[in-house]
Amino acid sequence: MRSNIKLGKVSGIEIGLNYSWFVIASLIVFSLAARFRAADANWSRGEIWAVALITAALFFVSLILHELAHSWVAQKRGLKVNAITLFALGGVSQIEGDSGDAKTEFWVAIAGPMASLVIGLVCLNIALGMGWHRLSEPHSVVTGILVWLGYINISLGVFNMIPAFPLDGGRVFRSIVWAVTKNEGRATRIAARLGQIVAFLFILDGLWRYFSGSGFGGLWIAFTGWFLMDAARANSAQSQAQPAAARRVRVADVMSRGCIAVDRAMTLQEFVDIYLLKTAQRCFAVKDDGRLAGLITRRDVSAIPRERWGATVVGDAMRPLRELPIVTPETKVLDGLKIAAANGADFLPVVENGTLQGIVFRSQLLHAQPETKLPLAYQRLLYGTSKVAESNA
Numbered sequence: 372m373r374s375n376i377k378l379g380k381v382s383g384i385e386i387g388l389n390y391s392w393f394v395i396a397s398l399i400v401f402s403l404a405a406r407f408r409a410a411d412a413n414w415s416r417g418e419i420w421a422v423a424l425i426t427a428a429l430f431f432v433s434l435i436l437h438e439l440a441h442s443w444v445a446q447k448r449g450l451k452v453n454a455i456t457l458f459a460l461g462g463v464s465q466i467e468g469d470s471g472d473a474k475t476e477f478w479v480a481i482a483g484p485m486a487s488l489v490i491g492l493v494c495l496n497i498a499l500g501m502g503w504h505r506l507s508e509p510h511s512v513v514t515g516i517l518v519w520l521g522y523i524n525i526s527l528g529v530f531n532m533i534p535a536f537p538l539d540g541g542r543v544f545r546s547i548v549w550a551v552t553k554n555e556g557r558a559t560r561i562a563a564r565l566g567q568i569v570a571f572l573f574i575l576d577g578l579w580r581y582f583s584g585s586g587f588g589g590l591w592i593a594f595t596g597w598f599l600m601d602a603a604r605a606n607s608a609q610s611q612a613q614p615a616a617a618r619r620v621r622v623a624d625v626m627s628r629g630c631i632a633v634d635r636a637m638t639l640q641e642f643v644d645i646y647l648l649k650t651a652q653r654c655f656a657v658k659d660d661g662r663l664a665g666l667i668t669r670r671d672v673s674a675i676p677r678e679r680w681g682a683t684v685v686g687d688a689m690r691p692l693r694e695l696p697i698v699t700p701e702t703k704v705l706d707g708l709k710i711a712a713a714n715g716a717d718f719l720p721v722v723e724n725g726t727l728q729g730i731v732f733r734s735q736l737l738h739a740q741p742e743t744k745l746p747l748a749y750q751r752l753l754y755g756t757s758k759v760a761e762s763n764a
Contacts, residue, residue, distance in 0.1 A: 384442050386435060389458035399427045407515060418512070426516045431457060433490050433524050437531075438462040440486035441479055441539075448475040453696065453710065465713070473550035473558075480542035484528040491524030535573075535599050536566035570599035622707050623700035625738070626721050626731035632656040635664055635686030639672055642685050647672065654718055654730045657689045663727050665689040666720055697722050698731065708736045 376388040403423035407414060414422075434457060441464045442452040453465045466479070498517040532540035536559075545562035549555055573596025581589030631650065633642055635657045646655060647669060657665045667689040672680075675688055696714040698707050698721055711719055711733045721728045 381439060382443065382446070384439070384452050385454040387454060387456050389456050391458045396427060396431070399430065400424060403427060403519070406519070422512050422516060426519055429516065429520055430523060433487065433520065434462045436490060437483045437487050437527065438464045440482040442466070444482040445479045448479065450475070450479070451699065473546045476549065477543060477546035480539045480546060484531045484539050487524045487528035487531070491521045491528065494518070494524065495521035533569060534565055535569035536562040538566070538599065541566045567600055570596045572596070573599060620704040621700065622698050622702045622704060622721055622731050625704060625735045626700070626729040627735070628729040630654065630656045630727055630730055632658045633667070633685055635659045635684065635689065637685045639675060639680040639683045639685060639688055643672060643680065656727050657685055659686070663692055663725070665691045666695065666730070692720065695720055699723050700728050704736050707731060708733070711736065
């Protein structure tokens with residue numbers, strides 16, 4: 372899931388929004404406005420909308436904390452977390468690499484729901500301390516916000532523990548099966564099958580509610596079920612199609628080494644004359660006072676009109692390192708493919724301890740894969756529509 376809007380970084384993890392997030396954000400604001408309007412008729416129109424916006428913002432902060440809990444535990448267990456993206460159905464942490472063992476999978480998966488439950492209980496207890504009584508409507512703006520946040524976070528924690536892979540509960544279930552069977556692939560297939568069953572029940576329940584008069588609420592449940600069904604099928608297909616040997620191939624095994632470094636103050640004309648015309652290299656590291664600042668490719672140069680090459684420096688045409696998805700030499704090739712596909716990248720810089728080790732192109736990642744026939748939907752996710760069309764022609 373790609374971030375369309377970058378919000379900043381927390382503990383080195385980039386936080387972003389997908390455009391689909393605005394759909395659910397709008398629905399939540401309107402829903403909250405209706406709820407607060409019904410709770411207290413004395414509130415003015417301005418107060419109702421202000422409280423709805425504040426509550427929605429705090430809810431999305433709690434969603435970020437849910438995902439950060441996953442990410443922090445993953446980092447503690449030695450996994451690299453690239454980003455967190457909020458989208459229409461919640462949030463997703465982009466964790467690089469597989470868990471490696473059942474214990475890591477369990478703790479990373481359960482951290483998010485536990486964080487949501489803790490946030491919910493803290494909010495409700497603060498509301499109780501401010502005079503709110505259980506089973507009664509809150510009588511102040513602050514308690515109204517706290518009670519809603521309390522209930523929604525507890526609901527979020529409970530919902531995520533449903534054993535529907537790839538929900539957190541499904542991953543917890545997968546980790547338990549993995550620990551028992553000692554077989555990651557088999558555990559994934561069992562968890563995905565259970566996830567499909569639960570997703571099918573969601574779809575049936577949503578359709579029944581819709582035709583019983585629940586309207587949009589029923590359709591939303593059915594849509595959630597369809598999303599879970601599709602995700603479970605994709606994970607199952609991936610597990611069956613990827614042999615263990617393929618999952619062990621690292622980026623270090625296929626990347627291009629010996630990347631030529633150029634100074635960011637050099638003009639594009641000098642860069643073309645000295646490097647581009649005399650080497651076959653496709654990508655160059657850009658240094659600033661000896662430190663890696665970014666990368667520049669032949670495509671980046673061609674994007675600048677030729678008459679401006681003499682007045683444009685490499686630093687203005689390069690792609691800054693902070694804007695590029697990065698992998699390490701130990702990143703699995705399959706994970707590198709996913710990262711490249713998710714970010715629409717033709718190449719990935721390979722960085723370790725702040726030092727550029729090389730460049731890995733998507734074509735190198737593709738050629739490192741065994742000849743396996745994946746479902747079309749999964750091929751498109753990894754390789755892109757054009758590549759799939761070409762290979763199936």
